[in-house]
Amino acid sequence: MNIKIILFILMGVFSSHSFAEERIKSYPNFQIYNTAKNTSLKNGTANITFHFVSDNFYNTPKGYQTIIYYSINEKTDTLFLDSTFTQTIQVKSGKTNFKFWAGPGYNEVIADSIDISNQTTNDAQVNFYSENMVIEVDKPVIYFQSPIKLDFKLAVTPKTEFSFTYPAYKDFWKGTVYPTGEIEIENQTYPYLFWDSKQIFSLKNHSNGYHISKQEVIPFLEKQLSNAGLTSTEKTDFITYWGPRMTQYESVFIQFYTQEDCDQFATLQCEPRPEAINRLYIGFSEWNETLTPFLRPTDLNSFDRSGFNLLEWGGFELITPEL
Structure with missing residues (x-):
């Protein structure tokens, strides 16, 4: 045998x-x-x-x-x-x-x-034995909104080591947020903070799951990101990064992870504490029928963007075999 x-x-x-x-x-x-x-x-x-x-x-x-x-x-x-x-x-x-x-x-x-x-x-x-999967938690980016100039200190703790950060991460990021959304760290300004890492992941039934055709990807992302309350700049950054990667396939499977669900990828600690911390990750894969049990179309809910708030978005691509 x-x-x-x-x-x-x-x-x-x-x-x-x-x-x-x-x-x-x-x-x-x-x-x-x-x-x-x-x-x-x-x-x-x-x-x-x-x-x-x-x-x-x-x-x-x-x-x-x-x-x-x-x-x-x-x-x-x-x-x-x-x-x-x-x-x-x-x-x-x-x-x-x-x-x-x-x-x-x-x-x-x-x-x-x-x-x-x-x-x-x-x-x-x-x-059968449940198998963990290696993914690249790709381009989590962190934005700030603040009605006033504000000094901050932000610690990001991924589940594994960073693969890359920008600007350089040294135990934490420390700088100043401006009402324009710009972030100043060591006399340099940035539109957002960037990190990524390779991590272990297991796909499970979740609160949402979608099967989207290539032609529907961009309208779908625009709708869901608008539902969540992202600004036009944030939506553009998100779609121009993930859109080309998703539309290389004729159809895709998509899951969103929001708020506390994102702690499986990394935890955030910010001083002073924002009035709202909003987190959004997207996981996607080329569609195949084995993903049917994971479908559960559910629209995203609106984030609280009032006062001093933090937004993080990121994602990863799954590669699933067909039998």
Whole structure:
């Protein structure tokens, strides 16, 4: 039996030795553990009851189905599992190739040349392990609005090390905000503060998710950013950066992360404390059908931009395989 595990990764190879990875090494991901003769089946066929196992399946939100994407001898299909997480499929007997994937965030399981005996009933277990993904948290930029000239000190703590900052970051940024929105640090002025970093991410069902065609991307972004209350300059900066990257695809999957949800990428501490801290991240991927369970179109809510306030936006591209 030649069993290969293809780890689902993004933007590079994730090589840390997590507990989940140790379990992958310790237990087979595909195993036929019971076979019985069944002459009632048509000659040349066999039944296999697949038992799909993952700790995360039991945390599936109410109203969502567990979906398995699979292929048998290169013929692809989709399973919609009930709470038993099992499904019986009739296959041809003989050497058989299997491939299973539970969607973004899980390992892909491939079992090659499995010998399926004629006229048999079989039980097989398929083990899925949640996989972390490496993303580039790309171009988070921080703007200030203040009705008066104001000195500030801002600490940004990403979940991993910075890849780049501008201006240079030395434990914190310290400078002056002007009513024009300009930021002065060490006698230099900037329209915004910039940072990025490589981080670990796991795609999950979220409060929003959209499937947008190439032609709809720009109008969609304009609408959502206007809903959030970004200024024309902020919207232009956002769209001219992300728009070209998204419209390289015929259609895209999009998720927005706002406010406290952005703490998974970095935390912010500002002195004096702004009257409002508004944060907006966009995650997107070239569309494929495996992302259907993550769709939940919901318009963005308006940010509070009154008084001294801070706005941060950033994002990342996901790369998801098709089965």
